[in-house]
């Protein structure tokens with residue numbers, strides 16, 4: 399159970415982690431830079447387990463993995479959006495930040511609402527209502543089962559995907 | 566049998582593959598730059614194995630070059646140390662990755678290239694499949710020489726007709742983005758073709774493929790032809806589209822396109838120049854991996870010759886690579902820019918990502934030849950960014966306001 403932080407459509411990686419703040423690989427510095435200009439109160443108020451709800455094309459733009467890392471470092475349990483940009487999808491999956499695509503929930507919830515997300519089934523509940531988000535499948539599911547891309551490669555190498563015959 | 570993307574993966578895997586399939590494939594080349602590189606190294610080091618092939622890996626210093634903070638200098642130091650330890654000699658501090666690596670010949674027809682930068686789609690102009698990935702993906706490729714791909718569906722863009730004077734590849738791409746929206750090619754490849762693209766030199770094809778990611782494209786590609794093989798000196802494999810099935814086909818009449826401007830705050834908020842002409846500008850930036858090549862700077866120099874830029878506008882010019890810089894110098898353009906009152910910076914990303922060579926203040930307007938106008942991209946989130954071609958940028962620098970290049974000749 400977490401509280402909802404609500405964002406619009408087209409939230410770019412520049413908004414999540416501006417180019418002036420991602421000159422580091424230090425996870426705690428990245429945590430502090432999350433939404434530093436677009437939403438300056440985010441880092442101060444976010445609690446572990448909170449959930450980001452967004453519109454279409456979340457994480458568009460630059461490939462910087464610093465963006466999903468900074469969200470993960472703030473303890474966000476899941477990002478639920480109407481759509482995710484391609485590279486962000488891969489990056490979040492690779493580092494073990496759960497993301498769920500769901501078209502309906504966006505209009506049904508408000509900032510601060512309580513929400514629960516089952517990141518395996520994609521089922522979202524909030525305010526007594528239930529929404530069917532897309533459960534992870536294919537490569538994303540395989541990586542999720544190992545915890546991260548690095549853990550998957552360490553355990554099985556690419557055979558993990560080749561033998562699973564994922565599509 | 567298939568689209569260019571399908572044909573390239575079919576060649577690579579030695580069996581016929583189609584859109585929708587997920588495959589693990591060998592890549593020809595992988596790189597990261599001074600922002601994404603250190604995180605890629607961090608991922609790579611967790612695998613505890615050497616790099617797969619030091620000759621097929623590169624690091625570029627371009628986003629913050631030279632380092633302007635101690636933190637940036639520390640990242641550069643980490644990269645140099647890593648490369649020395651792993652025997653990676655492609656440590657390139659001579660301009661933007663996407664220009665320098667094309668000049669170095671890492672992308673050839675039929676090839677597969679991945680980079681820890683979203684605009685890695687640029688290499689598709691060489692008739693290869695090239696896409697951007699994050700740092701962890703690239704770190705894993707540094708170790709294994711491979712990655713996974715979902716073979717994408719393809720949007721075909723047929724461009725025909727002679728563009729009017731002052732209308733460039735940038736305008737054609739912005740026109741397409743205006744039609745399909747910022748997510749128009751999400752998860753798909755974009756194939757650019759038609760008579761107009763066939764007639765384009767490599768500089769302009771690179772611009773089209775560069776901007777393909779800015780409407781979601783996983784790759785932007787041009788089928789290799791005589792122009793491509795002339796550029797690569799015959800290197801690369803023949804690969805051709807054969808009985809392709811496209812998810813969508815767009816027909817573009819280039820002769821009907823006016824100069825286009827993407828207006829803050831989104832790439833798909835595109836207008837004809839006539840709608841925004843006269844907007845005052847605090848900064849004009851000519852450069853970036855989209856439009857910082859020789860032909861772009863030649864055009865700006867021709868317009869600046871014997872004139873001065875508006876004193877109310879900072880005009881920043883950044884050649885995209887050392888080679889472009891030297892060619893520009895040799896032809897006298899640098900002197901033309903300096904005499905016109907423009908600021909010429911060292912090759913690299915320049916102000917594109919708001920980290921070096923000047924940033925925008927709140928309430929300022931900038932016109933840039935780059936590819937992103939998200940709030941905060943070039944400095945203050947309260948600045949407004951307009952994206953346009955080098956012709957529009959040069960005309961606008963002279964007038965200090967957004968200007969149709971046809972008005973300045």
Ligand code: SF4
Pocket residue numbers: 628661662663682684853854855913914915917918935936
């Ligand atoms: S010029 Fe801009 S878009 Fe291109 S690689 Fe550099 S920062 Fe990215």
